[in-house]
Amino acid sequence: MSSSSYRLPLALPRVVRDEREGAVAGVCAGIARSLDVDATVVRLGFSLLALASGAGIVAYVGAWSALPAAGRPAPSRRRRLLGLVLLVVAAALALRGLGLADSLVWPAAFVVGGIFLTRRGNRSAVLGLALVAIGVLVFVDQNAGEESQNALLEPSAVAVALLLVVGPWAWRVAVERDTERTARIRSQERAEMAARIHDSVLQTLALVQRESADPRRVAALARRQERELRGWLYPDPQAAAGGLAAAIDAAAAEAEELHGVPVELVRTGDAPLDERVEAVVRAAREAMANAARHSGTDEISVFVDVGADELAVFVRDRGHGFDADAAAAPGHGIEESIRGRMARAGGTAVIDSSPEGTEVELRLRRRP
Amino acid sequence: MKRVVLVDDHDLFRAGVRSELGDAVEIVGEAASVADAVPLIRELDPDVVLLDVHLPDGGGQAVIAQVAPERPGVRFLALSVSDAAEDVIGVIRAGARGYVTKSISGPDLADAVRRTAEGDAVFSPRLAGFVLDAFRSGTPPVDPELDVLTAREREVLQLIARGYLYKEIAARLHLSVKTVESHVSAVLRKLQLSNRHELTRWAADRRLI
Numbered sequence: 001m002s003s004s005s006y007r008l009p010l011a012l013p014r015v016v017r018d019e020r021e022g023a024v025a026g027v028c029a030g031i032a033r034s035l036d037v038d039a040t041v042v043r044l045g046f047s048l049l050a051l052a053s054g055a056g057i058v059a060y061v062g063a064w065s066a067l068p069a070a071g072r073p074a075p076s077r078r079r080r081l082l083g084l085v086l087l088v089v090a091a092a093l094a095l096r097g098l099g100l101a102d103s104l105v106w107p108a109a110f111v112v113g114g115i116f117l118t119r120r121g122n123r124s125a126v127l128g129l130a131l132v133a134i135g136v137l138v139f140v141d142q143n144a145g146e147e148s149q150n151a152l153l154e155p156s157a158v159a160v161a162l163l164l165v166v167g168p169w170a171w172r173v174a175v176e177r178d179t180e181r182t183a184r185i186r187s188q189e190r191a192e193m194a195a196r197i198h199d200s201v202l203q204t205l206a207l208v209q210r211e212s213a214d215p216r217r218v219a220a221l222a223r224r225q226e227r228e229l230r231g232w233l234y235p236d237p238q239a240a241a242g243g244l245a246a247a248i249d250a251a252a253a254e255a256e257e258l259h260g261v262p263v264e265l266v267r268t269g270d271a272p273l274d275e276r277v278e279a280v281v282r283a284a285r286e287a288m289a290n291a292a293r294h295s296g297t298d299e300i301s302v303f304v305d306v307g308a309d310e311l312a313v314f315v316r317d318r319g320h321g322f323d324a325d326a327a328a329a330p331g332h333g334i335e336e337s338i339r340g341r342m343a344r345a346g347g348t349a350v351i352d353s354s355p356e357g358t359e360v361e362l363r364l365r366r367r368p
Numbered sequence: 369m370k371r372v373v374l375v376d377d378h379d380l381f382r383a384g385v386r387s388e389l390g391d392a393v394e395i396v397g398e399a400a401s402v403a404d405a406v407p408l409i410r411e412l413d414p415d416v417v418l419l420d421v422h423l424p425d426g427g428g429q430a431v432i433a434q435v436a437p438e439r440p441g442v443r444f445l446a447l448s449v450s451d452a453a454e455d456v457i458g459v460i461r462a463g464a465r466g467y468v469t470k471s472i473s474g475p476d477l478a479d480a481v482r483r484t485a486e487g488d489a490v491f492s493p494r495l496a497g498f499v500l501d502a503f504r505s506g507t508p509p510v511d512p513e514l515d516v517l518t519a520r521e522r523e524v525l526q527l528i529a530r531g532y533l534y535k536e537i538a539a540r541l542h543l544s545v546k547t548v549e550s551h552v553s554a555v556l557r558k559l560q561l562s563n564r565h566e567l568t569r570w571a572a573d574r575r576l577i
């Protein structure tokens with residue numbers, strides 16, 4: 001995907017030989033242009049390098065061979081390879097000129113040349129590895145016999161060479177895999193979010209436009225959508241736990257959808273669902289349905305309070321109320337589905353109704 | 369008439385609140401960000417700031433933190449669509465006098481503004497539920513004065529959670545409305561000053577402390 005964004009910090013500005021400006025083959029002029037300095041400075045540098053066992057001359061020939069001329073096709077692979085070898089030799093000569101020992105410089109030249117080759121492709125990689133191996137062997141051979149710590153020299157030389165060869169490659173692979181995975185996760189998340197919004201918010205908006213003449217219906221749609229979106233954005237661990245909290249959430253949502261009356265639900269604590277707790281949920285659902293159907297209220301308040309010894313559910317409306325005793329006559333919904341249910345579960349139901357509203361209070365002692 | 373500044377980053381919502389409040393209060397200024405709100409409130413010195421919990425550049429508690437020290441007379445009422453307890457508790461602990469949800473009706477909101485301006489604490493049923501949860505016994509209290517609700521305070525909060533108004537609570541508990549209000553204010557004070565484990569954890573998770 002975006003694997004091409006990674007480059008080893010070895011990349012150099014693109015240099016082309018400038019044959020028109022140049023004195024010999026345009027190498028110095030080309031380098032000067034890409035570095036944005038005067039060509040004389042570069043020429044002076046090559047001349048000084050030439051004093052170090054002729055390193056400057058070898059480097060010049062190497063650069064001539066490897067660099068493309070301006071406006072002409074790139075040199076052949078073979079020419080570029082030759083140029084690189086010459087450049088490495090020139091670097092080695094220069095280091096010798098600076099006074100570094102032969103036993104260090106030539107193995108280093110082999111290793112560096114070999115590493116360059118391993119980065120160029122399959123066939124030269126084999127050659128490159130061979131060069132690195134030769135470099136290491138020569139280094140060990142040259143430095144053995146001196147009184148230095150021979151036992152450590154050999155393995156550490158091999159280890160350093162291996163690190164130089166494999167390190168950049170392993171690094172690049174790791175970076176590529178990371179960016180690819182991040183991109184994949186991101187696009188998956190985006191797709192999931194788009195699907196979710198399409199299935200929920202966009203559908204609701206379409207319904208709202210169609211039913212805009214019925215304010216009650218629009219409010220109910222908005223409320224359902226809000227509940228769903230909120231559950232997604234701010235997941236509530238209790239709502240997902242599958243206990244009393246989740247069951248009450250579902251009952252409140254059902255009452256809202258069936259009867260179009262908003263339910264303001266507040267709950268503290270949670271309890272696992274068993275037969276008795278389920279009976280409380282059913283009784284609460286019946287109370288909500290009654291309030292929505294018969295009381296004429298425009299909002300139902302539900303409070304679920306789970307304490308250590310007792311759980312309590314309050315269902316309250318501000319409707320016109322009813323005669324609780326008359327309604328409790330046999331055959332009526334309240335007697336069976338609220339009072340009877342709570343009694344069988346070992347709890348209590350108190351119904352307090354007046355012209356200002358009704359509250360159903362369900363209590364159940366929790367078993368130790 | 370109470371002077372109100374409205375801070376919310378949604379233009380549509382501000383317009384809706386303005387028209388719903390109508391002539392009940394005087395809206396003297398509006399801001400859509402923390403950066404705009406802070407100098408505006410300093411300049412206008414309103415009675416009440418209606419404050420969105422979520423603002424793009426820091427949230428309601430950032431406004432309170434920058435304004436409250438110099439303008440102790442300005443009272444803040446949080447207004448939010450968020451259900452997340454830590455957001456609500458966070459803005460209350462920063463100094464807001466109460467919290468109402470954005471689904472509140474116009475007359476109820478006007479009443480909440482008036483009560484906030486008079487120094488009362490405004491607890492919606494939802495906030496009462498959060499507070500009961502936060503003070504639920506579990507860890508032993510460090511400072512009993514601040515870390516535990518009295519039986520009466522708990523009773524008042526439970527009635528708020530059940531949907532009762534202050535005057536209904538007063539009638540039910542045979543108290544005056546003033547006494548109910550002072551219980552709620554005491555709970556608000558505990559909420560803001562307590563170092564109870566659950567409260568600090570909620571706030572710390574959101575880097576509010």
